[in-house]
Amino acid sequence: MVGSPVLLIAIPLLAAFLIPLLGIFWKELVRIIPGLVLGYLTILSASLYIDVLNTGTIVETIAGWRAPWGINLVFSPLTGFLATLMTFIGFIIWLYSYRFKRNVEFEAAKKYFIFLMLLVAGSIGIVITGDIFNQFVFIEIVGISAYALTAFYTGRNSAEAAFKYLIMGSLSASALLIAIILIYSQLGTLNMAEIAANIHNMPPQYRVTAMIFFIIGIGVEAEIFPLNGWAPDAYTEAPGPVGSAFAGIVVKAGIYAMVRMMFTLFDISGPMQILIIIGMITLVVAETSALRQVQLKRMLAYSSIGQMGLVLVAFGMGTKAGVFAALFLMLNHAIIKPLLFFSGSYLVFNSKEKNISEMSGLGKLMPFTAAFFALGSFAIVGLPPFAGFWSKLSVLTAAANDGLLLIIAIVLLVSIVEIVYYFRVINRIYFFKFDKATSVVPHKPRVNALIAMAILAILILVIGFYPDSVSEILNRASEDLLNTPDYIKNVLSTGQSLTY
Amino acid sequence: MINDKNSQKIVDIIQNWARKHSIWVLAYGTGCGAIEIPPTMTSRYDAERLGVRGAATPRQADVLLVTGYLTTKTLKRVIRVYEQMQDPKFVIGFGSCTINGGMYYDSYNTIKLLDKYLPVDVYINGCMPRPEAVLAGFGKLQEIIAEGRANGAQKYKDNLEWYKANQKKIIPSLLTTDYNW
Amino acid sequence: MDLLTNILGAIATIILAFVVGMSYGGIVRKITARVHNRLGPPWYQNFIDAYKLFGKTTAIHHGWMQIMGPAFLMVSSVVTLMFVPVLNNGGWFTNLNFKGDLIFLLYLMVFGPLGMALGAGQTGNPNSAIGVTRGLSQMVGFEIPWVMALVALMIQFNTTTITGLMDVQQMSGTWLMFSSPFAFIAAVLAMLGMFRYSPFDIVGAPTELASGPVSENGGKFLFTMMSSGSIFSFVKLTLYVDLFMGGADNLIILLIKTFSIYMIPVLYGIVSPRYRTEQAIRFFWGWPLFFGILAILYAAIF
Amino acid sequence: MNIENIEIIRIGVYATSILLILIGLYAVLTKKSLIKIIIGLSIIDGGIHLLLIGIGYIKNGTAPIFSPGFENASAQMVDPVPQALVLTAIVIGFGVTAVALALIIRLYRHHNTLKIDEIKNLKW
């Protein structure tokens, strides 16, 4: 073992603290340290995850305070999977943004990497913590770093986007706090496992109200429908890698929190109408909004929201197949959307107004970037033999097994809309004439960016051609999510009662 | 073709008989004489009983009926049409104008003597010739066809340069297709 | 020996068709003249014309497709002739009577006009192409009632062969024009177009199109077209007789029947002015179509 | 101390906190000024913090410290967890407010206004 789960949170936090200090000695360290940290985290989480798969869930207690009193970290097949995914995506984002155009200057790079570290730490924290208040804290950490990253560019409207994000984030944090208060006032504990064990003792009115506030509190991060007004703005105005961090890391954490809350905390078994309804509305509204977008990143943002809606629908089925499909979707989305943002932001660089209409003919000038974008689009709309297809297929089979024909139909119809807007962009990139008036001289992506995109692209192809490479992991993860008693047992068994 | 030395006599006779009884007429009706063609062909005089029949295009026609005067403008069309006709082919000059210019004898732009430009087999005199005269003309043509004397086309072929020279005098810009049939 | 008989029989059939077709053509000219109150040419005038055309030189061509055009037409006529039984009960050489059926025949009959159209196209004369388009359009018009009539017969008697339909008439003793009258009416109305007499002579309309598709063809080309046209009209007449009038037991009856049915388009044509193309098409999609539908209903119900 | 009074105090605390939350919401939803919106958010935060404290409140409770001689004090103790939570939440709220104010400065430089209606470059 290379370390324990707590390092997953502690190290990036420490790194975030150290980055400006080390930067005094050698400016390049500001860029190198995050890479080392994220690389280490990736290896750490991967090795931990392998252990978990082999031996079983790791529950780590912080400072010797055992559950249910202390804060504990749960590194189970599910959370381990997500944590590994996040660290990996974080590493890829670092690789891509190592010499990202805007943070070549020292100051910018410093800020960027500090907040990126915080973002990753917070997201991992959301996933692996076993304590709802702790989760709240991590959500706030993620929130604050996300506001800061959104406002990273000084010249654009990024402050506006960040401010909207902030308003919604604060409101939802308040709601989350209220939910925590409700639960604590009723059950007197903050430990998820114990809450889960005792949730049925809670009066139903309180339970449902708490759940609603929970949904609102987490919904902002999870981009569910009425709470995702910030998302398009933030995705559009934040730098490309930050967008991919949102899509690949933050949203995943939000969805995880939501699902953990629904499945474990409130122990709802069977289909969850609310998730399905909210997910469907999110999906439909987002995908239809994406159709007429003028800006590429905004389009990607809506697409991202839509995908999250689909994930929620899949989770909402509540069956193992549904959870499997949802996790598969999350995995694919975490791989594909960063690829799209990576390549898309280079396309955006080369247009003056960031509009899709200005990207004509860039495929000739930047063949690799355009090819990666095309690959990503193909994958995300679910064209076989790319990764996205298999997840979409699993969603549909899961839905069909539950007899949700209407949902299948809507999902497929929405997919057509999705195809339309993605293919409009691809057509424009590849088959239109390059126009000097609207596009600036192309910035070719740097080698590190290309490598980052290539890694994601290879992953897409690997999963696409051999989906079984991940199905075992996903199976374990979905079993883990559905198995609430084991979760409770695993967490609570580590703690003996404190004696005074 | 008609005076082909190698061909046998009996075939000639039969062929000439057939030609005599099947006269497909391309009426070049720009002159005033054209008005006499309809009565000739229709019920009253019924030229069809002689085997005379209108042809739509020069490719199918046997007889070029030049009805009346020709001007310098129309001459080249007539020449073109004549040259497009297939052997054996005959020309009937219809009305006085084709013989000597008729009432346009002193006009500056009519062709006075058709025979200088195209080999006329039969002239039908008159201004206008009555349908009876036309029928008589056809009869005469049939007669000389049967006798094998209607060799205008051969004459044209033999004296091509002379004809061409004459035509060139009227129409300097005549586009001569290479005529060899 | 067998082959030789077959070939001789085919040649005899061709000669018969040629002679009868040409004579009919001449007779039609005569009749037309008489209706016009003229004397008209002798009935053998067509032979003279044909012989004269054959004797004319064919000095020019516009390309090999123009030469193939008449060839297509001739092949189509002759081969179609081979498939149509001339007399009942194999009273004449059977040729290829049992080798094809009506649908085959319908398509074979198109072979010639299409080749002819190609030949006409190669000449480059715009009139030819216009004539062809008119002809094809008109064909779409009259083919519908014609096919409806045939389909009515087919479904009524569960056979698609000419010989089969002839046998039906032999056995029942009634002609199909009486047992399925609507089909006969539709077929006869279609026949007006098929023979291209006035008012449906829009293809070669001499005053508009200078004889249309054939306008660049003289001499031997025209001879071929004329003779194959004659054979073709014999084929069509025989087909009508075979299908609707109980066939013929000997040549005399055949001549009488074919001639009498031939008079329908001829006499209708003599007194009619020419239609425009779309008028012609609409004509066929009017009453003939109605009768065709009636025929099919009749056949389907009874 | 009778139970009713405890309940009255408790209800008073709750009511106050809910009132604060509603006031904050009112500010967030209706005031056009960015600053006021942030103030509203802070008021909501305050209300919630009050609520949080309120649920841990015990009349005449002792400080939640185990010390020799008070081994059985846990029944008398004010619940320490909400207080810890509130401390954390206050810190977080402070952080968020700080970020918000920084953003407002940026926005004001950019738009020359503080009206939220006029800061709508990003939409649809």
Next chain:
Amino acid sequence: MEIIYLIFILFLSGAIATFLLGKVSKRLRDIAFITTLVVPSVLFFTQINIGQTVDFSVLGIHLSWGITNFSYIFAYIVLGLGVLAGIYAVAAMKGKENLGFFFFNYILSIMAMMGILFSRDLISFFVFWEIMTWSSYLMVVFTGKDVQKVGIKYFIFSAIGAYAMLMAIVITYSLTGSMMISNLIFAFPDFEFGMQILIPVLLLIGFGVKSAMMPLHVWAVGSYSHSPMAYTAVFSGALSKMGIYGMIIVMAGLVSRIPEGYWFREVIAWMGAITAVGGTLWAVAQDDAKKMLAYSSVAQLGYIIIGIAIGTPLAMLASLFMAILHGMFKGTLFMAVGAIEKQTGTTNFTEVTGLIRKMPFTFLASLMSIIALAGIPPLGGFIGKWMLYESVIGSNHYLLIIVIFFSSTAAFLYCYKFLFGFFLGQEEKEWAHVKEAPAMMVVPMVILAIGTFIFGVFPGLILNPIDAGLQELGYAVTQGRYWEMSVLFNEWGDTVVLQPILYTILAVFVFFLAFVLTKNFKKTRYVSTKDISSSGEIPKEHENLTFSRGFFQPFLRSVEPLMRRKIDPYYNSFGRGMEAIFDFVRRIYTGNGQTYALYVVVFALLLLIFKDRLWG
């Protein structure tokens, strides 16, 4: 290593190799391209046995690949046309940009089609179906013309079809717990009524799109005419047949096994008939050869659909035969158009005339293909049409036969227009420089044209494998009952004996030509098409006398009521309406931060109000 895997690996690696070699050397790329097409084809026809399968599983779903007698029929089309059109493509696309991409997609399409034929389960079927769709889509937009309109339209319709199919697939999976096609067919009669209707409808939408069935055909014309002609040959010839392939499986495997199947058949047959008529009429109206052929393809596919819908053994024979022949002659025609486009730069009938003497072999191939297309004996197209008519008559579809006959007669119009427009008519000075296309383009055309001729006389060569395939679908043996090597029978035993017909035709031809030409041909000389009887007028060199504008105007005027309604505007306005709605929907994101805050509150209130509803 299983040969089946090897074939696909060869295709895939060949595609990538071709793409990469294109960056190195053009010659190497061409060689790699041809090799990639030929080697797997040879492997397929020599090494693959019918019934040989490979099994594996993906995501816990059992999948299986293997060829059957039935799919073998289509393999002939795919590989035969694929290789020939590939050879053609090398010459035809010479000098174009981005050829590596073209060849990559080309190979991928061929691979995907083979994959469809190999798939014995619905998932690999769908996967290959989608690969086929997007690779062909990339070809449609390859030329870069109208990509947003035509390309997107194609892809939308393909996606509608594919997703309808996917829905059927997942429903099937949930009902049977298996993805095998055979299981679906086996279990289908036991499904509940709703599913018995829904699954075939969804599948037929999917296949109907690819086979351009009437309400779903609107993509076809633009796509066929916009993709490079070398690919359109495959697109129209082979790719559309995949829709037919699937449709046959649905009609024969599913629909015929339920009592409501009769209505399905009728509806599909009539849709096919409408497709045929509409396609034909619109083809007549076109002035552009590509569009004309595209509409013609739609019409021809209509016939094939009719045959499938009728579903008697004879009709199935007819459909499959027509499918193969359509691949051959339409492939040839598209190739010919491509050759003309390459040599002249345009495909408009009103611009190009009189190429017959310049491109005689192209003309010959086109002529034979057109004769086959028109269904005139003795070429292959006739066999299919004959069988189709006989089956339609034999199955008592009285009105249908009229409709079909109408469209097939009207087809002569555009057939003639094609030949006349390009090859006949006045020989213009503008095209005097035109030369015959390179041999690599001509040879595939001529081979295919000769093929139509051979199959027209010996249909048994094709009907044999078709018969084997049909037996697999549960039909009785048709050999001897409906056909022999060169004899056809209909339901009532009437025959068409093809060989003597051919011999007669040849004999008459030879005799006639000898008769007419030997004596005089040498005296006959060629004159230019300017030397025509034009009322004595001498046409100038630059005067274009060809009649090519408003070619069939009288006809079109008389069928104008039929053509007044076009379906495209409805789709367009529907699309615009949807876009407007979507545009309206996205206004919910007002951009005002306060509104978003309001949404949070409203959402909370809504959840609180409806909490009982939501949690029961």
